[in-house]
Amino acid sequence: MKPTHLATGFLLTLGLLNACQTTKPAATTAAPVVMKPIWQSDAYTLYPDRVVQGQHEGRALSATQLTSNYVSPVNDRLSPRIEFKFSINGKDNEMAPGLNHLLLAVPRPSGAAIETPPIVFGQRYEDKTPVAANQYLDPSTPVRIRLDMRPVLAAFKKDGYFTTFKGDKIYQQDFKHVYVAGGTAPLSWDFDNLTNKPELELKDADGDGIYEATLTLNQPAAAKTTATSWQKSVNTADFPQYSSDYPLADALYNLALEEARRAVEPDSTFRTGKEWAGVWTRDVSYSIILAQASLQPKVAMNSLLRKVSADGRIIQDTGTGGAYPCSTDRMIWAVAAWEIYQATGDLAWLRKVFPIIKQSISDDVQNAYDQKTGLVRGESSFLDWREQTYPRWMQPVDIYQSENLGTNAVHYQANVVLAQMAARLSQPGQAALYKRQAEAIKFGINEHLWQADKGYYGQYLYGRTALSLSPKAEALGEGLCVLFGIAEGERAQTVVSKTPVTPYGIPCIYPQIPGIPPYHNDAVWPFVQSYWALAGAKAGNEASVMESMAAIYRPAALFLTNKENFVARNGDFAGTQINSSNMLWSLSGSLSLVYKVLFGMQYQGERLVFRPFVPTAFAGHRRLEGFRYRRAVLDIEMDGSGSTIGSITMDGAPLPDAAVSGALTGRHAIKITLIAPEVAMAPAPASVARVANRTSPETPAVTFANGRLRWAAVEGADEYLVLKNGKLATTVRETEYAVPAEGFAAWQVVAVDDASRESFASELLELGREASGGQQVQLETVAGKSSLPYKGFTSKGFVETSTTKNTTLTIPVTVAEAGLYALDFRYANGNGPINTNNKCAIRTLRHGPELLGTVVLPQRGVEEWSNWGFSNPILVRLDKGTTRLVLAYEPANQNMNIAVNQAMLDYLRVRRLE
Numbered sequence: 001m002k003p004t005h006l007a008t009g010f011l012l013t014l015g016l017l018n019a020c021q022t023t024k025p026a027a028t029t030a031a032p033v034v035m036k037p038i039w040q041s042d043a044y045t046l047y048p049d050r051v052v053q054g055q056h057e058g059r060a061l062s063a064t065q066l067t068s069n070y071v072s073p074v075n076d077r078l079s080p081r082i083e084f085k086f087s088i089n090g091k092d093n094e095m096a097p098g099l100n101h102l103l104l105a106v107p108r109p110s111g112a113a114i115e116t117p118p119i120v121f122g123q124r125y126e127d128k129t130p131v132a133a134n135q136y137l138d139p140s141t142p143v144r145i146r147l148d149m150r151p152v153l154a155a156f157k158k159d160g161y162f163t164t165f166k167g168d169k170i171y172q173q174d175f176k177h178v179y180v181a182g183g184t185a186p187l188s189w190d191f192d193n194l195t196n197k198p199e200l201e202l203k204d205a206d207g208d209g210i211y212e213a214t215l216t217l218n219q220p221a222a223a224k225t226t227a228t229s230w231q232k233s234v235n236t237a238d239f240p241q242y243s244s245d246y247p248l249a250d251a252l253y254n255l256a257l258e259e260a261r262r263a264v265e266p267d268s269t270f271r272t273g274k275e276w277a278g279v280w281t282r283d284v285s286y287s288i289i290l291a292q293a294s295l296q297p298k299v300a301m302n303s304l305l306r307k308v309s310a311d312g313r314i315i316q317d318t319g320t321g322g323a324y325p326c327s328t329d330r331m332i333w334a335v336a337a338w339e340i341y342q343a344t345g346d347l348a349w350l351r352k353v354f355p356i357i358k359q360s361i362s363d364d365v366q367n368a369y370d371q372k373t374g375l376v377r378g379e380s381s382f383l384d385w386r387e388q389t390y391p392r393w394m395q396p397v398d399i400y401q402s403e404n405l406g407t408n409a410v411h412y413q414a415n416v417v418l419a420q421m422a423a424r425l426s427q428p429g430q431a432a433l434y435k436r437q438a439e440a441i442k443f444g445i446n447e448h449l450w451q452a453d454k455g456y457y458g459q460y461l462y463g464r465t466a467l468s469l470s471p472k473a474e475a476l477g478e479g480l481c482v483l484f485g486i487a488e489g490e491r492a493q494t495v496v497s498k499t500p501v502t503p504y505g506i507p508c509i510y511p512q513i514p515g516i517p518p519y520h521n522d523a524v525w526p527f528v529q530s531y532w533a534l535a536g537a538k539a540g541n542e543a544s545v546m547e548s549m550a551a552i553y554r555p556a557a558l559f560l561t562n563k564e565n566f567v568a569r570n571g572d573f574a575g576t577q578i579n580s581s582n583m584l585w586s587l588s589g590s591l592s593l594v595y596k597v598l599f600g601m602q603y604q605g606e607r608l609v610f611r612p613f614v615p616t617a618f619a620g621h622r623r624l625e626g627f628r629y630r631r632a633v634l635d636i637e638m639d640g641s642g643s644t645i646g647s648i649t650m651d652g653a654p655l656p657d658a659a660v661s662g663a664l665t666g667r668h669a670i671k672i673t674l675i676a677p678e679v680a681m682a683p684a685p686a687s688v689a690r691v692a693n694r695t696s697p698e699t700p701a702v703t704f705a706n707g708r709l710r711w712a713a714v715e716g717a718d719e720y721l722v723l724k725n726g727k728l729a730t731t732v733r734e735t736e737y738a739v740p741a742e743g744f745a746a747w748q749v750v751a752v753d754d755a756s757r758e759s760f761a762s763e764l765l766e767l768g769r770e771a772s773g774g775q776q777v778q779l780e781t782v783a784g785k786s787s788l789p790y791k792g793f794t795s796k797g798f799v800e801t802s803t804t805k806n807t808t809l810t811i812p813v814t815v816a817e818a819g820l821y822a823l824d825f826r827y828a829n830g831n832g833p834i835n836t837n838n839k840c841a842i843r844t845l846r847h848g849p850e851l852l853g854t855v856v857l858p859q860r861g862v863e864e865w866s867n868w869g870f871s872n873p874i875l876v877r878l879d880k881g882t883t884r885l886v887l888a889y890e891p892a893n894q895n896m897n898i899a900v901n902q903a904m905l906d907y908l909r910v911r912r913l914e
Contacts, residue, residue: 038246038617039550043503043571046550049247051557053571058557060251063243064232070558072225074574078137078218080105084182086121086147086202088175089861090194090833093164094122097392098515098698100182104129105141105217115144118210121152122165137184141217145180147202150209160791161866171791171866174830178202178211186215189517190577192386192835195862226573230560234258239295240627242594245620249593252556256590259562259582260295269303273564273580281307281317282329282382285336287584290530291591293339294601294628300340301349304333309898314360316896319384321396321858322832322840323896325367328378329407331360331414338417342603345630345662354421358430361418364411365437366892367842367854373403373461374444380460381406381476383508385577386835388520391699391760394462396834396858401872403467404460405449405477412441413484420605442486450491455498457481459509464764465822465873465913466726466746471758472696473499475506476528482535496539502693504571505551506532511757514695518567519577522693525565526552530589537597537613540643543688546615549593562586569693599624599636599672600643606662610648612674614641619676632664640674647673697751697759704765709747710736714759717751723761744768744913766911774822774911775815782811786904790828791866793906798828801843802902807889811908814882820913822873823885826906827857830865834858838896841903845874846886852876855887857903868906875913 039046044053051058058068083100087093104127105114119125155162156172163169179194179201181187186199194200202211236257243250263271270292272283284292284303292300307315307330314333316324324330337353340346368377379399383389383406390399415438422430449457451471456478459470478499481487487495500510505524512522529551536544555566559573561581566573573579595601598618600611608629619641627634640646648655650670660670700711700720709722713735722729722737725746730737739747746766751759778795783806785797799806815821823845831839841857853874860867885908895901 039546041503044550044554046553047248048245051248051554053554053558056558058248058554058560060247060557063247063250064254066230066251066255066557066560068226068228068558068560070226072572072574073570074572078184080131080135080137082143082182082184082187082217084145084180084187086119087179087181087191087194088121088152088162088164088170089177089864090179090191091861092181092191092387092392093166093168093170095124095165096701098701099124101125103127103143103145104131105137105143106131106135107138113144114141116146118146118148120148137218139218139220142214143217144212144214145202147178147180147211148209149178149204149211153209169792169866173789173791174861174864174866176862176864180213180215183515183517184217185219186217188577189515190385190387190519192833195833226558227560230255232258234261236261238626240595241625242623244622246618248553248557249618252553252590253594255556255560256562256587259587260292260584260591262582263584263587264296264299267302268299269306270299270584273583275564275578275580276583279303279306281315282332283585285332286382286527286531287588288336289332289339290527290585290588291595292584292588293336293343294595295591297340297344300336304337304340304353307333308356309896311894311898312356312359313363313894314356316838317384318836318838318896320379320386320399321834321856322829323838324840325364325377325842325854325856326379326396326400326840326858327384328364328368328376329381329410331357331364332381332410333357334360334414334417335410338421339603341421342605343629345606350421350424354418354425357414357418357421361414361434361437363892363894366844366851366890367856368400369437370403370444373448373467374440375403375448375461376408376411376441377401377403378407380404380474381410383474383476383520385520387516388513389509390462391763393699393763395869396840397856397869397872398462398464400856400858401464401467402460402462403444403448405445405457405474406480407477408441408445408449409477409480409484409486412438412445412486413480415441416484424605445481445486446491455494457487457495463726463748463761464746465766465875466723466764468723468726468748468761470760473510475499475508475510476531479528479531479535482539483531492535492539493541496536496541496544497687498689500689500691501544501547502568502691504554504566504568505529506548507568507693510691511694511696512568513760514698517577518569518575519565522568523565523576524551524568524571525586526555526562527583527585527589530592533589533593533597537600537611537643541688542613542615545597545613546617547688549597549615549618552590552593556586556590562590594624595627598622599638601627604659608660608662610645610658610660610670610672611643612638612645612672613643614638614674616641616676629660630662630664631666632660633667634660634670635667636670636672638672638674640676642674642676644675645672646675647671694755694757696757697753699760700749700751700762702747702749702762702765704739704747704767707741708736708738709749709765711749711762714751716753717759718754719752721750721752721758723748723750739767742768744770744911770911774909775813777811777813777908777910779809779811779905779907783809788865788904790904792828792868793904794826795907799905800902801841801887801889801905803889803899809887809905811885811887812882813878813885813908813910815878815880815910815912817912818878818880821876821878822909822911822913823852823876824873824909825855825857825871825887826868826909827871828865828868828904828906829857829859829902830861830863830867831900831902832859833862834860839900839902840895841901842889842893842895843887844890844893846888847876847883852885854893865904870909
């Protein structure tokens with residue numbers, strides 16, 4: 001259903017240059033030229049020379065000058081309802097999700113300071129102070145938050161540990177810090193990054209067990225502003241020069257060129273953004289594919305090579321649980337490397353990158369490829385902030401176990417380009433291997449992630465011993481599937497027309513996650529919008545392409561820079577958790593609208609092909625001068641609109657197949673005339689799935705007792721889906737369900753609202769025989785136990801494994817019955833936080849030469865060596881009797897740190913599933 005208050009679509013225009021038609025005043029008047037809109041919705045309007053959003057306007061005064069009066073509304077009319085909760089060691093461990101403390105930050109009648117009483121850790125506090133209906137948070141409101149930690153400290157003294165509401169034990173020696181998290185700045189719900197916000201740490205200055213912090217809310221100094229004008233000040237004459245009938249598009253192109261030049265560091269590598277120093281694998285790779293392979297190929301080469309380890313592997317940036325293999329989207333590097341070759345024809349470059357990609361994919365095949373589904377494990381590509389994209393219950397090891405749409409699209413294309421590289425380097429056997437691997441991934445995506453009822457792909461498979469599909473749309477993954485040809489023909493068209501789009505653009509995910517502030521959640525990223533524009537052009541959806549162009553031009557014109565992201569619900573650059581100006585992939589996306597959409601330049605191996613796509617509202621004359629393709633320089637002129645080429649010439653002669661040979665040298669003039677859609681008898685424009693920006697229901701918290709699953713009613717939920725082993729068992733309206741008495745089964749509950757929006761599935765409850773304990777093989781019985789002073793282990797001790805200690809463990813497993821078993825390890829890894837760094841420990845589990853799987857042991861907290869959890873489960877069929885398994889540190893298990901690959905192992909858990 002499409003709400004009537006959302007985007008109303010395009011204004012149909014008449015004639016080839018209708019978008020630029022003007023109402024000319026009489027010669028005796030000085031009235032300004034009035035231009036008709038190109039595109040408009042209830043949210044904003046795009047004109048040839050400006051964008052208007054309410055009272056805000058960004059205008060092109062010329063091709064090199066822009067002005068804007070945009071002011072962020074982020075600090076206006078803030079609610080005085082301050083929700084917060086406390087955190088030990090930067091984790092969400094005080095109360096159940098959705099259960100928060102409430103402070104009403106309004107002036108007290110007595111004039112007293114706004115403060116809480118000492119709130120006992122784990123006991124909800126609710127402020128009853130009256131608040132008027134139209135009362136807002138005053139600027140610079142100080143609040144004092146007080147926390148009573150005495151019960152926690154008493155538990156440390158009595159037992160040596162404190163047990164959280166989830167049943168987890170926090171040992172006294174692991175107790176480092178206490179923080180406050182919340183939803184009103186400077187508070188943040190980003191638990192994983194609380195350790196980076198010292199102002200949110202509570203202190204016990206007098207040692208009485210009462211921890212305190214004083215915060216200033218709604219600080220005017222924190223109000224977000226942007227520049228009011230931009231005028232070109234950097235020489236970009238050596239870059240391709242663009243001009244058209246649309247002053248705003250021309251100015252934004254020149255702004256992107258200037259920012260592209262500013263994005264190069266003195267060492268000739270890319271700077272990711274104004275606020276993001278250094279080279280980041282995925283950022284530079286996506287940027288290179290969009291535009292930088294053509295614009296700055298030498299800098300692109302330098303940047304990619306900076307992200308190669310000393311032993312010749314692609315580096316996965318720091319990320320969830322210690323980076324690789326929890327995150328595996330580094331392979332987009334391969335696609336970028338191939339784009340550079342196609343743009344430059346540099347065979348030496350191809351020979352250099354081929355073995356790097358080959359080795360990296362070889363590691364991934366062992367560590368991350370799931371032979372059962374044909375898919376690749378690992379975190380969502382670029383969506384690398386755990387709680388922004390995943391349910392709160394998922395730990396880094398669960399993220400490793402998941403199989404995501406965008407990441408799989410990346411691995412598909414990496415294998416495709418590696419096959420093309422092998423063919424170009426005369427290695428047909430290798431080319432066939434990588435082509436087969438690519439086809440297996442493509443089949444897996446279409447088999448396991450496609451949602452026929454929705455018309456687009458699901459977000460990811462997730463779970464532990466049983467995987468289910470998150471039905472959320474994941475914008476980058478949807479776009480890459482169309483762009484890379486994973487979705488073909490009618491399916492590609494369906495994806496573009498059915499994937500949800502909100503009023504300010506396509507959000508990273510849809511629907512949004514409740515209670516999570518904007519960043520990846522509830523946000524639009526211009527570079528993702530650019531890939532969506534490329535997908536729309538490939539699918540032939542003019543409405544989608546036009547809407548994407550508007551969604552990219554709007555923020556750049558109002559903010560006068562290419563921002564990293566903006567809030568989906570209101571289009572504002574402020575309000576997201578982090579945001580950078582001069583963002584490399586955003587500015588590259590803006591350039592791609594000219595190179596890859598309007599002029600439709602596509603590299604196809606050893607040639608450059610023109611596949612223009614000009615929306616009717618952008619019809620007219622445009623020129624691109626000085627575009628470099630290998631050893632040639634192209635000056636390109638184009639007239640008209642649509643995607644059908646009426647004529648194309650080079651130096652006055654017809655250009656067969658609209659393709660330029662990679663062997664071309666010198667400077668050449670290309671002229672293109674497009675046939676308007678009505679002349680070409682093109683089908684009616686495909687639709688766009690415009691939706692309101694909504695959240696899904698909260699994830700249910702499910703318990704089991706007396707043979708029944710139970711959960712609290714979820715706000716807005718109409719019904720609940722009960723999943724058994726990842727499959728729908730039943731649908732209920734009650735908040736409990738009687739579990740049949742039977743063997744092992746994994747149970748989950750999904751809340752569904754009246755618009756069929758689904759919550760995440762609850763954390764798995766594994767019930768039945770051997771569900772919780774199973775058989776335990778204590779590892780100190782197969783290797784010498786460690787003397788390290790850590791707590792929380794079972795039995796008599798634990799074993800240390802590193803690059804030099806216990807690199808191979810032979811583990812006898814004896815079972816009474818043949819069957820399918822889940823094998824996982826209880827472990828500790830205190831080498832870093834769960835959200836960053838690069839010290840995830842990795843091991844290989846084998847039975848003889850047979851590869852059973854990769855054991856992933858992610859970081860669990862800085863110096864939290866008494867914080868124990870389980871690795872990913874590996875499902876193995878075991879024969880009755882004793883089987884000797886080998887857990888080993890193999891070459892493919894090298895992590896991104898290289899030097900530190902360490903964990904403590906308590907026991908191997910063996911549970912029979914069937």
